[in-house]
Amino acid sequence: MRLLADxxxxxxxxxxxxxxxxxxxxxxxVEGKLRGKKVAIKNQCYQxxxxxxxxxxxxxxxxxxxxxxxxxxxxxxxxxPMFGCNIAASTKKVSATIAxxxxxxxxxxxxxxxxxxxxxxxxxEFSESRRLPEWGDIFSDYFLxxxxxxxxxxx
Numbered sequence: 001m002r003l004l005a006d007x008x009x010x011x012x013x014x015x016x017x018x019x020x021x022x023x024x025x026x027x028x029x030v031e032g033k034l035r036g037k038k039v040a041i042k043n044q045c046y047q048x049x050x051x052x053x054x055x056x057x058x059x060x061x062x063x064x065x066x067x068x069x070x071x072x073x074x075x076x077x078x079x080x081p082m083f084g085c086n087i088a089a090s091t092k093k094v095s096a097t098i099a100x101x102x103x104x105x106x107x108x109x110x111x112x113x114x115x116x117x118x119x120x121x122x123x124x125e126f127s128e129s130r131r132l133p134e135w136g137d138i139f140s141d142y143f144l145x146x147x148x149x150x151x152x153x154x155x
Contacts, residue, residue, distance in 0.1 A: 001058065001066035001067075001068050001087065001089055002058060002066070004068060004087070005056055005058050005068055005070075008056060008070055009044065009056060012046065012048075012054055016046075016048035016049070016050065016051070016054075017048065017049075018046040018047075018048060018054070019046060019047050019048065020045075020046060020047075021045035021046050021047045021053055021054070022045075023043055023045055027043055028042070028043055028044075029041070029042055029043075030043075034061055037061050037062035037064075038060075038061075038062060039059065039060070039061050039062075040059070040060045041057060041058070041059045041060075042057070042058045042059075043055070043056070043057050044056045044057075049075075050074060050075060050078050050080065051072055051073060051074055051075065051080075052073050052074065052075045052076075053071075053072075053073040054071075054072050054073075055069070055070065055071045055072075055073070056068075056069070056070050057069040057070075063091070064090050064091065065088060065089070065090055066088070066089050066090075067086065067087070067088045067089075068085075068086065068087045069084075069085075069086050070083075070084065070085050070086075071083070071084040071085075072084075073104070074104050076104070076105070079105070079111050079113075080104065081101040081102055081103055081104055081110055081114055081140075082101070082102045082103075082104040083099075083100070083101055083102075084098075084099070084100050084102065085097070085098060085099040085100070086098045093148070093154070094147075094148045094154045095147060096130065096145070096146070096147055097144070097145070097146050097147075097148060098143075098144065098145050099143075099144045100139050100140055100142060100143045100144070101114070101118070101140060101142050102138075102139065102140045103140065110140070118142060124144075126146040126148070126149075126153055127148075127149040127150075127153065128146060128147040128148075128149055129145065129146055130145040130146060130147055131145075132145065
């Protein structure tokens, strides 16, 4: 999972000149306990001309669980959707993946260009789609919440 975080950061740097986004004291690295297990969270944030904030968070719960959280918040002056994803994995397998492209404009709609591009994308089928949580009405029509069942679905 740490490798995936590094890959995301690398690609951000390839496409955008990254400017460090200052986090409040104590939020770059957070440690604590959850159900008796050590929790370590590392946050990295950047900004670019197109994105007011690029947020990458890597959390480790004990030795059993890694969580990667990634959100890209566009500047309002750009017609870009907000992208967010979370991946939770044990040392053996990915247990949950959430991804969404969310409209970030005042109308809360994706642009016609975004809809066209998404409609041309292949429809991916997964063995185990998961149900939206009760508060799931915040997600777009392109929300994905799955439990990958094999290495092919994990990639």
